[in-house]
Amino acid sequence: MERSNTSSGGDFILVGFSDRPKLETILFFINTVFYLLAVAGNSTIIFLSLVGPRLHLPMYFVLCNLSLLDLCYTTSSIPQMLVNLWGPCKTITYVGCVVQLFAFLSVGGTECILLSVMAYDRFVAVCKPLHYMAIMHPQLCLQLAAFAWLSGITNSVLMSPLTMSRGRCGQRRINHFICEMPAIIRISCVDTSRVEGLAFFLAIPIVLVPLTMILVSYGYIAAAVARIRSAAGRRKAFNTCSSHIAVVSLFYSSIIYMYMQPGNVASQDQGKFLTLFYCLATPTLNPFIYTLRNKDVQGAVRKALGKDSGALDTRMH
Known part of the structure; x- marks a missing residue:
């Protein structure tokens, strides 16, 4: 029998690395830097996608949604984590725990589907360039984004109450x-x-079907790139997809590895560091991955800073 009186209410204790206070101090400063970079980077991507005329394309619409996802997730979990790392108090309220769990499940499910949408967008851009705007029209992009968000939220609505309602018999120490x-x-x-x-x-x-769609899309893209005779054309096609490939690799490698960990103490510590990577490193790296290799985003940044992108491009070449 489950005990309903131990399934709700009361604070939880987030153990973390409380037995290693020096490590917690180091993690506090590292996580603070990464969190500020993640917020600044993803906020910049959203701002540029909204105000940059050259970024009013399906790919950047999906990218804007990904940045919003990263902001929602980091903001729902990292501030509380920093508080717990800094001081002796390691508690989180029941409501705060529910919010974190709901955000984690929602964001994870939504991002899986959005990454498959972006893969389809890259497939159309490379394999059907003449029909790109006709296929990836604004209504379809809105529908795909809405479907991704609805799927992630539905996943969380189903899993969060079921997870929190399991009897804990007074146990409130979350490792x-x-x-x-x-x-x-x-x-x-x-x-x-x-x-x-x-x-x-x-x-x-939520996970396997989008991953299959991503692999199939890039299978077609690889075949199309192999048929391009010019080195310049192959390089352009690769640059079109390289940022997305990097983000997909970061996301799926961390998620798959994290959920394949056995339940011993050592693997739980590895899982904690991997969660930190997923919570902070990935949201921090995503904006840099897109801005460092994307000329449209670079041009939007220069324009936002009031610089003459044409003159800069001339000097670069």
């Missing part, structure tokens, strides 16, 4: 920095096979 689903499941004192079974079932449409 993690944040209220992540695997960490919450570990402190349950009842059978969790129902939660784990539903999570596996939902992973098929």
Whole structure:
């Protein structure tokens, strides 16, 4: 029997690395820097996508959504994490824990689908360039983005209450920095096979199907690039897709590895560092990946700074 009186209310204790205070101090300063960079970088991408005429394209519409996702996730989890790392108080309220869990599941599901949408966008750009604007019209982009957000939120609406309702028999020490689903499941004192079974079932449409679509899209793209005779044409096609490939690799490698960890202490510590990577490193790196290799974004940055992009491009070449 599950105890309803231990399934809601009260504060949780986020253990983190409380047994290693020096490490927590180091992580506090590192995470603060990464958090500020993530907020600044993703806010800049959103701003440029809204005001830059050259960025009013489907690819940047999806990129703007990805940046908004990263902002939602980091803002819902990192400030509380910094508070816990800095001082002796390691608690988080029940409501705060629910918010973190809901945000984590929503963002993860939404990002999986948005990355597949971006892969389809790159497929159309490379394989059907003459029909690009006709296929990726604004209405379709809005529908795909709405579907991605709705799917992620639906995933969270199903999983969050089920995860939080598992009986814990008074156990409130979560061996993690944040209220992540695997960490919450570990402190349950009842059978969790129902939660784990539903999570596996939902992973098929939320994770595996989008990943398959991404791989199929890039299979067609690779075949199309192989048919391009000129080196300049192949380089242009590669530059078109390289940023997205980098983001997909970062996202899926961290997510897949994190959820394949066994339940021993060593792997839990590895999972904590991997969660930090997913929470901070990926949202911080994404804007830099797109701006460093994307001339349109670079031009929008220079224009926003009031510089003559034409003169700069002339000097660069």
